[in-house]
Amino acid sequence: MKRMPWHIAVFLAPAVLVYSVFSALPLLDTLRLGFYATTDTGSTHFAGLSNYLTILTDPAWSAAFWNAMWNNCKFFFIHLLIQNPIGLVLATLLSLKGLKGARHYRTLIFLPTLLSVVIIGFIWQLILSPLWGVSEGLMAKVGLADYFAPWLGQESSALITLALISVWQFVGIPMMLIYAALLAVPEDIVEAAHVEGASAWRIFWEIKLPLILPTLGLVTILTFVGNFNAFDLIYSVKGAIAGPNYSTDILGTLFYRTFFGYQSQVGSPTMGAAVATLMFLVILAGVGTYFYFVQRKLTRYEL
């Protein structure tokens, strides 16, 4: 008879314990709370799916929810289409041989990631301020003064501006991940291709890129999860009411207003839990789709 592998249980215990208590349990309790409703006197009772029905069918709620959802999608696509390609280009440039001061560039580009979002929001608000910001003056110097607008205040541009600020802050992360993957591409393969007469362009597209595809997938999914959980930048720049006309409202700010309340809107933990659950489902669906359709089909090369 084999002995019970106690050592496995002992080694797993700390992680399982910490994860269950601080992550799994709160998550499950949130899912549970979403099925309850609060009365005026503050007591809660089981209400089935009524919170979800309200969010998805009540015109006032569903308009706010789908507006936040759509804005959140835009927020994500801007990151996907701008942040990650820039990260890829920067990583490729940094991994070029003989680039002077590569380490300095790397540090400088990564630096904003380390700053607090509140500081980032404040600095960019000042830079873009139509009253005392430097951006209008700088644009005037190159003859673009007419194109300056109070971007953060306009319904058409506020969300894009905030997304770009976020891209500016976080571009260092995809850059670092891709850079690490590029460094792992074996030297001999690249040299062999070189000897065969492949151009640098062709080496990138046909050798390096396929080898780092799993990392690009990882970056995409991290961006997705991060963006659909985003809240802090919008809150610090536009407040919980995410103006103008809710054009910068994303799921995180909608959740905040629902859960904690804002001004005359009374906070409701149960309704908030329902919104949080919907956010969780969106992220779960996104990650699930990715793993099912993309991750499984990626070819990994034995190097």
Added chain:
Amino acid sequence: MQHASTKLLLGSLLLASTLAQAGTVTIESWRVDDKALWEDVLIPAFQKKNPGIQVKFAPTAPTEYDSSLTARLTGGTAGDLITCRPFDKSLTLFKQGQLEKLDGKAGMENFPASAKVAWQTDDGKDTYCMPMASVIHGFFYNKKIFKDLNLKEPKTQAEFFATLEALKKAGKVPLALGTADQWESNQIVFTSIGANYWKGEEGRKALIAGKAKFTDPQFVAAWDQMAKWGPYLSKGASAQTYADSQNLFAMGKAGIYPAGSWDIAYFNQQGLDFGAFPPPVAKAGDKCQISDHTDIGMGVNPKGKNKADAYKFLAWLGSQEFADLYTNKVTGFFSLSNHLISVKDPVAKQMIDWRKTCGSTIRLNAQIMNRGEPAMENELWNVSSQVLNGKMAPKDAAAKIQTGFAKWYKPQQK
């Protein structure tokens, strides 16, 4: 050795904290800005009359106050005295049994009925917070700019727009107002300038009674005026924050600043020479209406550890001494008691004197109307900001608010 001393230190800290708690009245508040004032002026003045009672002022940031107070009240760790928001926020607490009924308690006799409305049940039977102070809304103007351009305080709306035009011609920003933070558009602008159109209390009560709608001309007119303000705001007002507006006016770049009386203290600190005028009326001779909003009250936590001392403090809050200290030290907040107080700050005096000639009303939506869903306060911030930015027509703003109001409020569904 090190270990023993740490233990000793911890032990003494514990002891000190329990001692402090035994006889201390703790005040919950959102007035973080007034902390020094409470500690250096108000509390010592109380202790002079009531020696031996320790009072601790423990404020939380305004944006976090309501949620963290609710959490502390539910958890049983809240202070003995609770600073009350007006109307529904506090009414909810009272209904949940988290505020004591205060009718007939010492000090309450010094307040007029109109002041107590903000902290009473809808039928007016139970009062649960003592009224502390109100804020008044109007306009500040830069005295130097007005003197240089030979401008006078505008009394009518025609004069007001003529003044704005003159300021614009002189290259000043006529109105220091932005919509990035949104709340000013409603709390300082819409419910302040609108009171003249809807005749203050008369219009407000008609809405609650279901006899008037937001789409009626007297309400749309307020948004109409705001729509005309557009050209007189600074370029980029849509991204201008409240702090930006304050700076613009403090630096002397703007002529007029739509203000709440609490702004007085800030501009005094900046050494600005400024005056105030009430929202201009339609034509000369009309009775003016001002938004004189009951903003702060004080209630007692039923589960407080020190209720007897808390009531002693409350009685002092209703005294002449407190009314005088609060009005004159917390510049821009006006005591709501019946006591006669001489206001020393010139601008504050100007504003409180409006009460003599103008009708007083509170912020339009503060009572009852904020209760439903969609939350009217948030909606008003949104539509009023859009009207100022020229992105929404006044009648659409009115229609949107009315639709939301009628959705849940029975008297409006007829």
